Amino acid sequence: MSTQLDVSGVVEARKSREETLATTAGAGRQAWVPATLLAVLVALPAVQVFDGFNYVLHLGLYALMYIAMSSSWNILGGYTGYISLGHNVFFCIGGYFSGMILAYTGISTLITAPFAGLVASLVGFGIGFITLRMRGPTFIISSIALLMVARILFDNWNFVGGANGVTLPQLTIDVQWAKIPYYYAMLFIAAAAVYCSFRIKHSKFGLHLRAISQDEVKAESAGINTRFYKMLAFAISAFFVGMAGAVWGEYITYIRPSIFLIILIAANMVLMSILGGKGTVAGPIVGTVLLIAFNEFFVATLGSSEINIFATGLVMIVALLYFPNGIVGTLAQKKKLPRFLDWD
Amino acid sequence: MADIVQVIILGLALGGVYALMASGLTLVFGVMRIVNLAHPIMIIAGAFVSYWLFTLYGLDPIVSMPIAAIVMFCVGIIVYKLIFEREAASAKYSEMTVLLTFAVAMCFDGLLGTAFSNTQRITSPFYATDAIFLGDVFIPTGQLYAGIASLTVIAALVAFLQFTRFGYAIRATTQNRDAAQLMGVNVGLVSIITFGIGVGLAGAAGALVSFVFSFFPAKHWEWIAILMSLVVLGGMGKLAGAIIGALILATLAAFVSTYIGTTWSTMTFFLALFVILLVRPQGLFGDPLEES
Numbered sequence: 001m002s003t004q005l006d007v008s009g010v011v012e013a014r015k016s017r018e019e020t021l022a023t024t025a026g027a028g029r030q031a032w033v034p035a036t037l038l039a040v041l042v043a044l045p046a047v048q049v050f051d052g053f054n055y056v057l058h059l060g061l062y063a064l065m066y067i068a069m070s071s072s073w074n075i076l077g078g079y080t081g082y083i084s085l086g087h088n089v090f091f092c093i094g095g096y097f098s099g100m101i102l103a104y105t106g107i108s109t110l111i112t113a114p115f116a117g118l119v120a121s122l123v124g125f126g127i128g129f130i131t132l133r134m135r136g137p138t139f140i141i142s143s144i145a146l147l148m149v150a151r152i153l154f155d156n157w158n159f160v161g162g163a164n165g166v167t168l169p170q171l172t173i174d175v176q177w178a179k180i181p182y183y184y185a186m187l188f189i190a191a192a193a194v195y196c197s198f199r200i201k202h203s204k205f206g207l208h209l210r211a212i213s214q215d216e217v218k219a220e221s222a223g224i225n226t227r228f229y230k231m232l233a234f235a236i237s238a239f240f241v242g243m244a245g246a247v248w249g250e251y252i253t254y255i256r257p258s259i260f261l262i263i264l265i266a267a268n269m270v271l272m273s274i275l276g277g278k279g280t281v282a283g284p285i286v287g288t289v290l291l292i293a294f295n296e297f298f299v300a301t302l303g304s305s306e307i308n309i310f311a312t313g314l315v316m317i318v319a320l321l322y323f324p325n326g327i328v329g330t331l332a333q334k335k336k337l338p339r340f341l342d343w344d
Numbered sequence: 345m346a347d348i349v350q351v352i353i354l355g356l357a358l359g360g361v362y363a364l365m366a367s368g369l370t371l372v373f374g375v376m377r378i379v380n381l382a383h384p385i386m387i388i389a390g391a392f393v394s395y396w397l398f399t400l401y402g403l404d405p406i407v408s409m410p411i412a413a414i415v416m417f418c419v420g421i422i423v424y425k426l427i428f429e430r431e432a433a434s435a436k437y438s439e440m441t442v443l444l445t446f447a448v449a450m451c452f453d454g455l456l457g458t459a460f461s462n463t464q465r466i467t468s469p470f471y472a473t474d475a476i477f478l479g480d481v482f483i484p485t486g487q488l489y490a491g492i493a494s495l496t497v498i499a500a501l502v503a504f505l506q507f508t509r510f511g512y513a514i515r516a517t518t519q520n521r522d523a524a525q526l527m528g529v530n531v532g533l534v535s536i537i538t539f540g541i542g543v544g545l546a547g548a549a550g551a552l553v554s555f556v557f558s559f560f561p562a563k564h565w566e567w568i569a570i571l572m573s574l575v576v577l578g579g580m581g582k583l584a585g586a587i588i589g590a591l592i593l594a595t596l597a598a599f600v601s602t603y604i605g606t607t608w609s610t611m612t613f614f615l616a617l618f619v620i621l622l623v624r625p626q627g628l629f630g631d632p633l634e635e636s
Contacts, residue, residue: 141379152607306454306462306561307458310455310457311454313451313454314451320443
């Protein structure tokens with residue numbers, strides 16, 4: 001294949017890495033770890049039979065949402081190397097699309113979430129058409145500007161309630177079980193996002209993306225349609241974020257720009273991926289679990305939301321300075337990655 | 345006609361303040377290629393210095409401008425020493441520093457928010473709500489003084505860059521870092537001091553911002569995009585470009601605010617940023633942008 005000749009560096013690196021994996025790890029990938037994890041997560045709502053575990057379920061749901069979003073972000077930010085600090089725009093679009101359908105027709109977001117994802121990816125494709133012409137720091141700045149534009153638009157769009165937002169109807173089932181449908185929906189989205197991220201990493205499309213992240217000009221001269229693949233990556237990474245937004249909107253029963261379009265959400269997505277290791281499959285999951293545990297600890301001990309922003313920033317600085325490749329990435333570089341974390 | 349003159353005057357007065365806000369940003373980018381997303385929160389930190397000096401000791405914000413600048417200069421040096429110095433050798437330097445400054449911005453946002461809470465504040469010296477009338481048009485005195493003070497500081501900055509030895513060193517480093525180092529310029533020292541000056545300029549701008557705009561810690565996210573649009577329009581790293589960009593866009597925003605609606609005036613900056621990045625990413629006066 002002529003397209004692969006000039007990205008031979010990438011191909012070779014991949015081949016040699018797979019060889020070392022095969023020799024050091026012996027049997028290669030371990031599928032039972034994600035499978036067990038998934039089984040545990042599927043079984044988790046059973047604790048609710050005894051009632052009083054709503055907090056556990058909420059935390060699980062919240063973590064799954066961020067796993068879906070940071071894995072999704074990782075497709076653009078990790079594999080392709082385009083760091084977006086305004087990715088929660090798609091979170092907002094998904095939330096508003098499904099939320100408005102729910103408010104006007106009563107159709108649950110659990111049904112419309114895939115369409116919300118599609119709308120988010122269509123918008124992502126369009127936005128990517130414009131902003132992906134820029135590269136490096138310029139792209140990051142444009143993504144922040146995108147967030148600001150979206151915030152002004154949603155704050156002043158009266159049809160969707162402006163800055164006050166819209167209250168959504170609640171499910172009429174018992175409080176004891178009320179979180180479970182959303183929990184499973186988020187679990188499904190998160191699993192799909194991680195699986196998608198895994199499949200992309202092991203496909204030719206993933207190779208194209210990594211070639212783009214390493215040297216876009218060379219990738220293009222090697223015959224890769226960089227423009228199209230970048231936009232596709234942007235659209236896919238918007239898809240799961242949009243779906244997560246749809247379910248999250250109904251779960252918290254109201255949608256408002258100040259819930260979706262705050263910079264902390266975008267920062268969390270970026271930080272979780274970087275902390276865990278951007279460009280790896282397991283990285284965003286590790287980062288999400290760590291950061292949420294850290295956040296909960298901080299809220300429990302200090303209890304203020306603004307100190308939380310400070311803590312997030314501080315963790316981000318430390319992670320960037322000392323683990324620029326993230327936990328999974330750094331361990332893999334030192335060949336000390338435990339086998340249960342090696343999902344690549 | 346008088347209407348249009350009025351709008352232009354209001355725009356230019358605000359543009360003067362924006363110019364000072366953007367000058368530190370563009371200086372730091374010029375010397376170190378750091379896109380300092382933490383610049384706006386430093387402005388707000390400077391505004392808090394002036395605010396407390398005014399509230400506690402009744403010190404006029406324009407008088408306290410040097411104090412805010414010096415305090416923020418020290419903060420800038422500490423931040424640079426702690427965080428950015430070691431990044432100079434990093435391969436993904438420009439991307440890395442953007443993320444780092446973003447994290448620094450979050451830290452300061454959280455700190456200021458915790459310490460002073462996210463309520464709107466404004467210092468109100470006696471001239472802040474006054475206006476001078478010249479025939480049909482009026483000039484708000486607060487904005488006029490702020491504009492004059494800001495242009496004075498910028499003039500001082502330009503004189504410093506043009507006529508002192510250290511200014512030569514800074515300009516040489518901006519033009520070509522490696523060549524400057526070969527010519528015996530202590531590039532490391534220049535970087536530290538320039539970062540300090542950049543943040544110090546943010547502090548000085550903050551003193552003016554404290555009575556021209558109302559401020560609260562979380563407001564800086566909006567200013568990131570606003571200041572970026574000014575700097576990008578003029579060409580990243582070009583001081584004159586940033587000043588002209590500030591004057592142009594502030595005037596444009598004043599027109600939008602008068603004829604379309606106040607809500608949309610900030611939108612002018614964001615849309616302008618997109619358009620500039622698309623049509624002419626190097627800005628009006630800039631050299632083509634280096635891509636990492």
